[in-house]
Amino acid sequence: MTTLIGAGLAVDVQSGAGAHAHASDAAYRSAGAEVVPDHPAGRAEVVTSVQPLDLDRARELRSGDITVSFLQPSAELDLVRVLAERGVTAFSLDLLPRVTRAQSADALSSQALVAGYRAVLVAAQHLPRFLPMFTTAAGTVPPAKVLVLGAGVAGLQAIATARRLGAVVEAYDVRRAAAEEVRSLGARFLELQLESQDGVYAAVQSEAFLERQRELIADRVAASDVVISTAAVPGRKAPVLVTTDMLKAMPPGSVAVDLAAESGGNIVGSVPGEDVWVGDVLVHGARNLPSTMPVHASRLYARNVANLLKLMTADGRVEPDLSDEVLSGACLTHAGEVRHAPTRELL
Numbered sequence: 001m002t003t004l005i006g007a008g009l010a011v012d013v014q015s016g017a018g019a020h021a022h023a024s025d026a027a028y029r030s031a032g033a034e035v036v037p038d039h040p041a042g043r044a045e046v047v048t049s050v051q052p053l054d055l056d057r058a059r060e061l062r063s064g065d066i067t068v069s070f071l072q073p074s075a076e077l078d079l080v081r082v083l084a085e086r087g088v089t090a091f092s093l094d095l096l097p098r099v100t101r102a103q104s105a106d107a108l109s110s111q112a113l114v115a116g117y118r119a120v121l122v123a124a125q126h127l128p129r130f131l132p133m134f135t136t137a138a139g140t141v142p143p144a145k146v147l148v149l150g151a152g153v154a155g156l157q158a159i160a161t162a163r164r165l166g167a168v169v170e171a172y173d174v175r176r177a178a179a180e181e182v183r184s185l186g187a188r189f190l191e192l193q194l195e196s197q198d199g200v201y202a203a204v205q206s207e208a209f210l211e212r213q214r215e216l217i218a219d220r221v222a223a224s225d226v227v228i229s230t231a232a233v234p235g236r237k238a239p240v241l242v243t244t245d246m247l248k249a250m251p252p253g254s255v256a257v258d259l260a261a262e263s264g265g266n267i268v269g270s271v272p273g274e275d276v277w278v279g280d281v282l283v284h285g286a287r288n289l290p291s292t293m294p295v296h297a298s299r300l301y302a303r304n305v306a307n308l309l310k311l312m313t314a315d316g317r318v319e320p321d322l323s324d325e326v327l328s329g330a331c332l333t334h335a336g337e338v339r340h341a342p343t344r345e346l347l
């Protein structure tokens with residue numbers, strides 16, 4: 001808020017928009033914003049939100065208006081059509097290029113941080129045993145064993161949180177660069193007899209690779225009290241890492257949390273937003289976990305959006321330069337055209 005006002009922009013906030021995150025209308029006013037009773041679509045030149053606008057709101061936008069949100073184009077094709085037809089310049093944080101200059105606006109990473117932390121708390125809540133070791137007069141309680149699949153932002157935060165809570169943690173990732181990060185957090189990195197990837201982000205793997213991967217991690221899943229899966233490839237269906245047979249081999253009462261449930265799922269049988277029993281193992285299909293920690297999730301997201309808007313603001317006006325690689329990469333529609341090639345092909 002203060003960042004945008006400091007850049008010379010006038011900011012309107014819909015009344016009640018921050019209620020879930022414990023941000024009152026009065027707090028927005030004190031920060032310099034004007035609180036308005038209705039949604040600003042059709043009146044504000046730039047409309048920012050977490051979820052994309054619904055079709056009715058999108059139809060209220062004017063040619064040249066700008067939107068910024070999490071907009072997965074393959075799942076919102078009707079909305080993309082409306083935005084293009086209305087001449088709206090739409091930016092999707094799902095499309096933000098993974099380059100150094102874009103890191104301060106990388107909302108996928110900031111929300112993955114929240115999700116990784118929350119995933120461990122969800123697992124601990126459902127697990128019918130302690131995470132840390134306890135030594136008591138009645139005997140020693142051994143620590144729980146946690147396996148984290150995928151060591152990106154969410155996975156690393158899950159590792160760190162599980163370690164803070166006293167669990168013994170193992171982790172695996174296809175990227176060889178992840179091994180050092182995993183070990184730096186005090187977890188054991190699983191070395192599998194598989195070809196590793198270079199680079200910062202995971203790429204799509206063949207089904208033969210995934211099948212061999214499942215074979216090699218099966219015994220580690222069976223030895224774990226908690227499995228947290230975080231593997232995802234942007235714009236693609238999540239790879240299946242854990243099968244039903246692997247779940248059934250886990251100790252009774254074990255918990256598996258699938259952070260990729262909304263993009264197809266790493267764990268067979270996971271359902272977004274639901275708890276499903278597979279034998280004696282509880283599978284939690286995560287859905288929008290950051291919304292369950294709205295205070296910090298909102299603060300981080302707000303900074304990401306403000307930093308993206310700063311890239312397109314000069315002299316108190318938002319005028320995106322689409323020759324900029326960050327803005328060009330995140331731009332979905334502009335001047336009546338769908339600029340994102342994969343979405344254009346789907347349409």
